[in-house]
Amino acid sequence: MKCNSYDDFFRNFANKTKLRIIMLLKNTPMSVNELSEKMGEEQSKVSHNLAKLARCSVVAVEQQGKKRIYSLNKETVLPMLRLVEKHVKKNCDMRCKQ
Amino acid sequence: MKCNSYDDFFRNFANKTKLRIIMLLKNTPMSVNELSEKMGEEQSKVSHNLAKLARCSVVAVEQQGKKRIYSLNKETVLPMLRLVEKHVKKNCDMRCKQ
DNA sequence: ATTTCATATGAATAAGATTTCATTAGTGGT
DNA sequence: ACCACTAATGAAATCTTATTCATATGAAAT
Numbered sequence A, B: 001m002k003c004n005s006y007d008d009f010f011r012n013f014a015n016k017t018k019l020r021i022i023m024l025l026k027n028t029p030m031s032v033n034e035l036s037e038k039m040g041e042e043q044s045k046v047s048h049n050l051a052k053l054a055r056c057s058v059v060a061v062e063q064q065g066k067k068r069i070y071s072l073n074k075e076t077v078l079p080m081l082r083l084v085e086k087h088v089k090k091n092c093d094m095r096c097k098q
Numbered sequence C: 001a002t003t004t005c006a007t008a009t010g011a012a013t014a015a016g017a018t019t020t021c022a023t024t025a026g027t028g029g030t
Numbered sequence D: 001a002c003c004a005c006t007a008a009t010g011a012a013a014t015c016t017t018a019t020t021c022a023t024a025t026g027a028a029a030t
Helices: A006-013 A014-025 A032-039 A042-054 A076-091 B006-011 B016-027 B033-038 B042-055 B074-091
Strands: A059-064 A069-072 B061-062 B067-072
Touching: A006 A014, A006 A042, A006 B006, A006 B016, A006 B074, A014 A032, A014 A042, A014 A059, A014 A069, A014 A076, A014 B006, A032 A042, A032 A069, A042 A059, A042 A069, A059 B074, A076 B006, A076 B074, B016 B033, B016 B042, B016 B061, B016 B067, B016 B074, B033 B042, B033 B067, B042 B067
Parallel strands: none
Antiparallel strands: A059 A069, B061 B067
16 A cells, blocks of 8 residues: 555654654664664564555665665655754744654 | 644644645635534534644634634645655655645 | 575554544623 | 623544564575
């Protein structure tokens, strides 16, 4: 199945696990295991989440030996994050996280 | 309560009802009833959804007589929508809606 | 061909979000 | 003060999404 509506797309950012993955991939592409370890989360959980991110092209995959390296679609995601950051600074609570 | 994390913020776009409200407010500010009628949705549903949008400053409210007029925070929302539109055009399925 | 490492998948469960329905609370007019 | 109109609220029910756990699949090495 594919990402085929705006809300589908935004769901990839409306969840802490996915957002954490996104933040980690901002710096460098990683395999599922690497992510899993850095996050202290189960492999399966990370994999399920990556699947959703991938089907909306928020991340891309590339096979490298046994590993599958996931990387962020920076073209869309970075400006997106910048927008929100700005918004939050301007409008949101001091208690804002992240 | 206030919008205090990125995922909180994005949840306002990760749902068809909220997105419909946003789209309607793009053109013109409206009262709860007006939205409710245009959408063919219950007043209470619209109100609940507006409350969430408002607490993240995605919309703003202004009292006008008995009515409360909701308007879109265009500064954040318009560029956001543009980004997604572009992303969807480039990456997503032909079956893409909206 | 077998083993090992790496990841994906499916189904059941758990968690979370949205909607509904009934009710309450404001605002202005009479 | 009362009425009509407009909108907000709370709790229960429903719907959706995420997580977990067990298992399957794929890729390379031996």
